[in-house]
Amino acid sequence: MIIPHSKPTLNAADAKIVADVIKSGYIAQGKKVASFEQKFARFQKVRYAVAVNSGTSALHLSLLALGIKRGDNVIIPSFVCTALMNAVRYTGADIQIADIGEDYNISIVSVSRKINKKTKAIIVPHMFGLPADLAPLLKLKIPIIEDCAQSIGANYKRKPVGSFGTLSISSFYATKMMTTGEGGMVTSNNQALINRIRDLRDYDNKNDYKTRFNYKMTDIQAALGIHQLSQLPNWIKKRKKIAQAYTQALKNSQLKLPEQYAQREHIYFRYVIQTSNKQKLLNKLKSKGIHAASPIFKPLHKYLQLRGYPCADHLMSKAISLPIYPSLSMNAVRYVIKNIKAAI
DSSP, X not given: OOBOSOOOOOOHHHHHHHHHHHHHTOOSSSHHHHHHHHHHHHHHTOSEEEEESOHHHHHHHHHHHTTOOTTOEEEEEXXXXXXXXXXXXXXXXXXXXXXXXXXXXXXXXXXXXXXXXXXXXXXXXXXXXXXXXXXXXXXXXXXXXXXXXXXXXXXXXXXXXXXXXXXXXXEOBTTSSSOOBSOEEEEESOHHHHHHHHHHHOOSSOSSOOOOOOOOOOHHHHHHHHHHHHHHHHHHHHHXXXXXXXXXXXXXXXXXXXXXXXXXXXXXXXXXXXXXXXHHHHHHHHHTTBOOBOSSSSOHXXXXXXXXXXXXXXXXXXXXXXXXXXXXXXXXXXXXXXXXXXXX
C-alpha cells in the first residue's frame, strides 16, 4: 500500500464545473471570480474579499495596502514556509523572526520582544489547522494579517479565523484545505484597504500610472473554488474523524500527540506528532509505503543563520506530520497506525 503525505480532494463534479467554464469561453477574471469572492466573504463572516492568483500574492498586496515599505519592520514566525519571508521582502521591509510556542503557532512572548518603533504589521499563521491565540496579539494594537492558508473553516472563540485581523489571507494551493490549483484570497472588514488591493491586483485600464500587478484569478479557478468551498464543512468532519482515530489508537504510546485548546477549534490540516526518534520513524514508515514528513521544510531562522529560537529548534527535531486528508480511507488510517505501533 502506498499512502501519500498529502493529496488534493477532487471529484467528477469538480471536473464538470471546470469544463463548463472552459466551454463557455469566458475563462479569465469575470463573474465566477466575483461570485467566489462574495461566497468566501460570507463563509468567513467578513464584508469584503478579493481573489488573487496565490497566497503569496495575497500577502504581498495586504502588506502594500497597509503601506509597508522599506525601513518598516514586519514580524513573522520562524516555523513557516518561506512564502511569508518572500512577501515581506517584495515590499523592501525588514523581517523580524519570532519563535513559536508548543502549539506551533507564533509566540506572544517572542513577538513582544521583537516589537520596536518600526514595527508596522504582524503576520499570524494558524498552523496545521489550529488557530493561534489571537487575543493577546490583538491587544498589541499593531495591524495583524491572519494567514489562514492551513486553517480555512476553523473557529477561534466561535468565530471563523480570518475575521479578526486587519486583513486576512488564504491559499488555495493543491493540497490546502480546499483548492483552485493555485490561488488565494484577501478578506477584510476595511473597505479602504480592500479597494487598494483590488486596484493593485490588475494593472490594465487605469487612469493613472503606478506599479501594479498581474495577480488576477481566473474564472476557471473560481468555479472550482466555489464548489470546493461548498464541500469544505464535510471535509473538515472527515479530517476530525481521522484525527480522532489516530489519537485513540496512539494515546498510550510514547508519542506526543496534538493537544486541544479551549475556544480554538483544531481542523487538522496536519496531524503532527512528536518523537525522539524522528528520522528512524520516518524511514520505517517510508519502507512500508507511508509518506510522513517534517511539517515544514526548514525554520526561517535557519535560512538567516539566526540563534535564539529554542522552541522552533526543539519541535523541528521531533515533529512528524502523518497523512491526513478527506480522501484517506479508514483502512489506510489503520495501516498507518499499525505500522507506527510496530515501529515504536
